[in-house]
Structures are given as C-alpha cells and as structure tokens.
Amino acid sequence: MNQTIVAPMTVHGVSAIAALRVSGPAVRQVLVTLFNNENPIPRHAYYGNAVDPHTQKTIDSLLYLFFNSPHSYTGEDTLELYPHGNPLIVRSLINVISSLPNVRIAEPGEFTERAFLNGKLDLVQAEAVADVIHSTTTSALENARRLLRGKFSTRVHELTEVIKDLSIRLELDVDFAEEEVDPDTSSWRPKLENLHQQISRLINDFQSAETANHLPLVVIYGAPNAGKSSLINALLEEERLLVSSIPGTTRDFVEVRLLLSGGEIRLVDTAGISDHATDLLDSLSMEKSRKILKDADLKICLIDGSKPETLKDAIAQAQEENALIIISKADLFNAEELKNEFPKKALFTSTKEDVHLHLSNLKSLLNEKLFPPRQIEESFWVTSERQKNCLKEAKEGIEKTLVLIDQNPAVELIAFEMQLVRRQLLSITGEISSEDILQSIFSGFCIGK
Ligand SMILES: Nc1nc2c(ncn2[C@@H]2O[C@H](COP(=O)(O)OP(=O)(O)OP(=O)(O)O)[C@@H](O)[C@H]2O)c(=O)[nH]1
Numbered sequence: 001m002n003q004t005i006v007a008p009m010t011v012h013g014v015s016a017i018a019a020l021r022v023s024g025p026a027v028r029q030v031l032v033t034l035f036n037n038e039n040p041i042p043r044h045a046y047y048g049n050a051v052d053p054h055t056q057k058t059i060d061s062l063l064y065l066f067f068n069s070p071h072s073y074t075g076e077d078t079l080e081l082y083p084h085g086n087p088l089i090v091r092s093l094i095n096v097i098s099s100l101p102n103v104r105i106a107e108p109g110e111f112t113e114r115a116f117l118n119g120k121l122d123l124v125q126a127e128a129v130a131d132v133i134h135s136t137t138t139s140a141l142e143n144a145r146r147l148l149r150g151k152f153s154t155r156v157h158e159l160t161e162v163i164k165d166l167s168i169r170l171e172l173d174v175d176f177a178e179e180e181v182d183p184d185t186s187s188w189r190p191k192l193e194n195l196h197q198q199i200s201r202l203i204n205d206f207q208s209a210e211t212a213n214h215l216p217l218v219v220i221y222g223a224p225n226a227g228k229s230s231l232i233n234a235l236l237e238e239e240r241l242l243v244s245s246i247p248g249t250t251r252d253f254v255e256v257r258l259l260l261s262g263g264e265i266r267l268v269d270t271a272g273i274s275d276h277a278t279d280l281l282d283s284l285s286m287e288k289s290r291k292i293l294k295d296a297d298l299k300i301c302l303i304d305g306s307k308p309e310t311l312k313d314a315i316a317q318a319q320e321e322n323a324l325i326i327i328s329k330a331d332l333f334n335a336e337e338l339k340n341e342f343p344k345k346a347l348f349t350s351t352k353e354d355v356h357l358h359l360s361n362l363k364s365l366l367n368e369k370l371f372p373p374r375q376i377e378e379s380f381w382v383t384s385e386r387q388k389n390c391l392k393e394a395k396e397g398i399e400k401t402l403v404l405i406d407q408n409p410a411v412e413l414i415a416f417e418m419q420l421v422r423r424q425l426l427s428i429t430g431e432i433s434s435e436d437i438l439q440s441i442f443s444g445f446c447i448g449k
C-alpha cells in the first residue's frame with residue numbers, strides 16, 4: 001500500500017468544475033510539485049496555480065484541499081483538487097501527478113478499499129457507498145444512507161455478541177459438566193431461536209441493489225392523435241417530441257427519462273394504434289408499439305376525451321388490456337357532465353389548461369404505482385447478495401445447532417457449529433475477509449471512489 005493513487009472523481013466530460021483525488025504517502029510531494037506548498041494546513045481551502053514542472057506552465061488556477069493521515073476518507077494523506085471541468089486540464093493534472101515516483105492511476109473502488117483496509121469503514125459500509133452513488137429511487141437512497149451510517153453493522157455486532165456470549169457459557173458448561181451431569185443446553189434454545197428469528201427477518205427484507213435500481217418502464221399508447229407526445233412533452237417541460245394535428249405523427253417509439261419524486265422512470269412514447277393501418281409504414285409503426293408494450297411495467301392508455309363516438313370502445317379495450325386509463329384533452333369537454341361515460345377512477349389530463357394541476361395529479365399517481373413504500377420489518381434492508389448469503393449460512397448454522405442440542409452430542413460439536421455461525425456474521429462486516437472477496441466487491445465500483 002505504499003503506492004500513491006490518483007483518479008478523477010467526476011465523470012469524463014465538460015463541466016463547470018471537475019474533482020480529482022490523490023491518496024497515499026506521496027501526497028505531500030504532489031503538493032510541492034504542483035503548488036510549491038511544503039507545509040499544507042490540513043482541511044484548509046487553498047486557491048493556487050497548478051504548474052506543470054516539465055514546462056513551467058500553469059495548468060489551471062484551482063481550489064485544493066489537503067487531508068492529513070489518518071483524518072481523511074482513506075485514512076492516508078489525501079489531496080482533493082477542483083480544477084475547471086475541462087478534460088484537457090484534468091488529463092494534464094493526472095499526467096503530472098501520476099508521473100511522480102510511486103504514484104499511479106487508481107483502480108475502480110481503490111480509495112474505498114483503502115478506507116476499508118485502514119478501518120475507516122467496514123465492508124457493509126463500503127458496499128453502501130456504491131449504493132449511495134447508484135440508487136435510482138429515493139427509498140433505496142435513504143436505505144443506502146442508513147447502511148452507510150452503520151445501522152446494519154451495529155446489528156451484526158449485536159448478533160455476534162449473542163453468539164460469543166453463548167459460546168462462553170458453553171465452555172463454562174463444558175467445564176462444569178466434568179464434575180456434574182450434562183450441560184444445561186435447554187437454556188440456550190430461546191436465545192438461539194431469537195437469533196434465528198432476527199436473521200430470518202433480515203433475509204426476508206432483502207432486496208438486491210440491482211432490483212431496486214431497475215428503472216420502471218412506462219409505455220404510453222392509444223389511438224393516433226390522442227395527445228401522447230404532447231403529454232410527454234408537458235411532463236418533460238420541453239418540446240422534445242414532434243407533435244402535430246395530423247394523426248400518425250409519431251412513427252417509432254421514443255424513450256425518455258423522467259424524474260419523479262420517488263425516483264427515475266423510463267417513459268416511452270409510441271406510434272398511435274388504430275384498427276386499420278393506412279399503409280405499410282403505419283402497420284410497421286403499430287407493430288413496434290405493440291412490441292414495446294409487452295415489456296412495460298406500466299401501460300398507460302391515453303384516450304381522447306373530446307371524441308364521444310369512440311370513447312366507450314376505447315375504454316372497454318383499455319380495461320381489457322389492464323392499462324391505466326388517462327383521458328386527455330380535458331379542456332375540450334366538461335368532465336362533470338360526462339361523468340358517467342368515464343370509468344370511476346379515470347384520471348383527466350390537459351396539456352392546454354391547468355397544466356400544472358393535471359400533471360401533478362398524474363405524477364402523484366405514477367409515484368404511487370411505481371414506487372410503493374416497501375413493507376419491511378426492520379428500519380433498513382440488506383442489498384448485497386454477498387451479505388445475504390452470509391446471513392443464510394448463519395441461519396442454517398443456527399438450525400443445525402438447534403438440532404444438535406436436541407441430540408445432546410459432545411458439547412464440542414455444538415461449540416464448533418456456533419463458531420461457524422460467528423464466522424459467517426463476522427464476514428458480513430469484513431472482520432473476516434479474503435483477497436478474492438475484496439477484489440470482487442471493489443472492482444464493481446466507479447473509478448475515483
Ligand atoms: N385541446 C387540446 N389539444 C391537445 C391536447 N394534447 C394534445 N393536443 C393536440 O392534439 C394533437 C395531437 O397531439 P399529439 O401529441 O401529436 O398526439 P399523439 O397521440 O402523439 O399522436 P400520434 O403520434 O399521431 O399518435 C395536436 O394538435 C395537439 O396540439 C390537450 O390536452 N388539449
């Protein structure tokens with residue numbers, strides 16, 4: 001670990017400001033080389049010119065911060081640099097820094113791996129860092145923050161303490177048993193059962209980060225000219241999609257991203273579907289619409305409320321297709337007067353009048369349907385398959401121990417089984433870990449994290 005690592009923390013591309021991080025024993029050397037700063041004050045925001053030592057030219061004027069070991073994210077001396085977000089500047093800085101002796105570009109997740117190895121974070125917290133970055137729903141993000149704060153880690157410690165306590169009693173009982181009769185294993189049963197129950201709850205509440213971060217696919221379909229593309233434009237608050245009064249304006253399906261309060265969704269506009277295709281192109285468009293509808297997590301059928309002649313059939317068909325029905329162009333008819341024509345729960349929208357009211361109703365409904373609160377027994381849930389597998393092994397170990405207690409075998413056997421349970425729990429937080437496990441966890445991280 002005597003190598004110093006450097007990497008950008010922000011994504012490649014143009015931005016107002018970029019961020020870079022350097023960590024390791026050569027950080028002070030970097031400060032001298034770039035800024036001629038031999039005595040940096042920790043956590044002090046410096047503004048200075050970074051100078052390329054080979055050309056003596058200024059690379060950029062920028063803000064930088066020094067964190068002294070162990071008071072940094074990684075626990076090592078660390079330097080953070082905030083240059084202008086021009087990839088040329090970022091590249092020059094990285095080139096100069098990584099050309100110094102014992103400095104190299106960081107592997108993905110290497111900063112967090114060092115934080116773990118230096119005892120700044122345990123493994124659950126390190127994995128939660130990735131969740132905090134990648135969560136696409138607000139509830140998953142809140143959960144990730146709880147994991148990062150150590151909610152699950154604390155629980156794991158409590159569980160391991162119970163096992164440790166039981167093991168100590170077991171040993172006492174073993175000593176005792178030499179003089180007397182069999183050890184009193186029956187008193188362990190309620191404790192083990194309670195442990196089993198707690199672990200089962202954690203396993204039941206599990207939801208993988210991948211599942212949580214699946215962006216719901218919402219497909220809007222309906223008859224040509226119903227106002228599908230207009231509705232999506234209104235939701236996006238920009239004229240992204242082509243809209244016209246000519247039926248058949250949208251030909252191909254188009255996907256956009258929409259951020260709702262509960263999280264991000266994929267929203268798809270489709271070509272209008274009618275009973276009769278006007279030409280080959282029309283029939284190909286409709287075929288594509290039907291195809292994407294098959295993959296939808298939620299189908300929204302948009303029905304033009306200003307066309308009483310087709311209303312009934314369109315509603316009946318949408319109900320049959322299990323779609324969420326939305327009646328468009330509410331500015332063109334009186335919804336109160338036509339109440340009986342529409343299904344009870346239909347939502348009305350208009351992109352011409354009361355837009356904000358209509359759209360906020362629609363957004364709330366989508367939120368409710370796509371991001372329902374998770375019913376869990378704990379105040380957090382486990383998101384890593386690895387951690388869940390450890391919990392499962394621990395649970396099975398407890399089950400085996402309970403069977404052993406009934407069989408009343410040599411106490412050493414029970415003690416051995418409990419030791420295995422304890423090891424499984426300790427590997428969750430990384431108190432026991434292997435090179436392979438760390439490699440597989442941190443290689444999935446972003447560069448610079
Ligand atoms: N009065 C009124 N007109 C609307 C509303 N929404 C859309 N329109 C009009 O309806 C026409 C069709 O709108 P589009 O958004 O292109 O309809 P579409 O469903 O995407 O149509 P296709 O792509 O052809 O299937 C346009 O002239 C829009 O201006 C609305 O809420 N009220």
Ligand SMILES: [Mg+2]
Pocket residue numbers: 228229230242243249250269270271272
């Ligand atoms: Mg359209």
